[in-house]
Amino acid sequence: MLHLIKLAVGPKDVEAMRRGQAARAGGPEGLRHVTRMTPKRAPEILKGGSIYWVVAGVLRVRQRIVAIEPVQRADGTAATALVLEPGLVEVHPRPMKPFQGWRYLEAAAAPPDLAVGEVGTEGIEDLPPKLRRALLDLGLL
Numbered sequence: 001m002l003h004l005i006k007l008a009v010g011p012k013d014v015e016a017m018r019r020g021q022a023a024r025a026g027g028p029e030g031l032r033h034v035t036r037m038t039p040k041r042a043p044e045i046l047k048g049g050s051i052y053w054v055v056a057g058v059l060r061v062r063q064r065i066v067a068i069e070p071v072q073r074a075d076g077t078a079a080t081a082l083v084l085e086p087g088l089v090e091v092h093p094r095p096m097k098p099f100q101g102w103r104y105l106e107a108a109a110a111p112p113d114l115a116v117g118e119v120g121t122e123g124i125e126d127l128p129p130k131l132r133r134a135l136l137d138l139g140l141l
Contacts (some may be wrong), residue, residue: 002044003105004065004082006033007098008053014060017053018088031063031084034071038080041104042068050089051082052105054096057133059111061088090114095133 011017025031039045050062067083091111127135 001048001107002041003049003062003107003110004039004045004051004102005059005096005105006035006051006053006102007096008055012056014055014088014090017055017061021086021088025086029081031086032069032081033084034073034079034081035102036077036079037101038070039068039102039104049107050110051084051102052091052110053088057095057098059091059094059096061090062110062113063088 008017011020021031033051045065046068048064050064052059052062055061064085065082066085067081069081069083071079071081073079091113094111
């Protein structure tokens with residue numbers, strides 16, 4: 001099994017990401033993320049892989065990828081749709097530096113899910129950015 005990591009562009013926190021996805025999930029095509037490149041290792045991803053989302057500089061949540069489909073953008077260019085299972089699964093947070101596109105993430109390197117009732121980083125967005133980054137860098141969040 002193989003995963004992807006992608007920056008969530010736009011949402012400032014996980015709750016904003018949930019709201020945005022809920023608004024898009026009701027469409028006829030379901031919940032999908034369209035990307036320019038097709039993962040060359042798609043068969044490995046489709047064996048239970050997820051997309052891990054980096055929200056505001058921190059890897060925070062994941063979603064299972066249920067299909068990878070070729071699509072065409074409105075301007076006629078080819079693209080790929082990652083069809084996602086609705087709902088975000090919170091994971092143990094990990095600071096991430098910015099990058100473009102998506103990256104592969106080996107299953108052994110993926111952060112574990114937060115257990116039901118386990119305290120994650122609720123309220124982390126309320127901390128000043130420098131303090132939040134310092135706590136994350138020290139592994140305290």
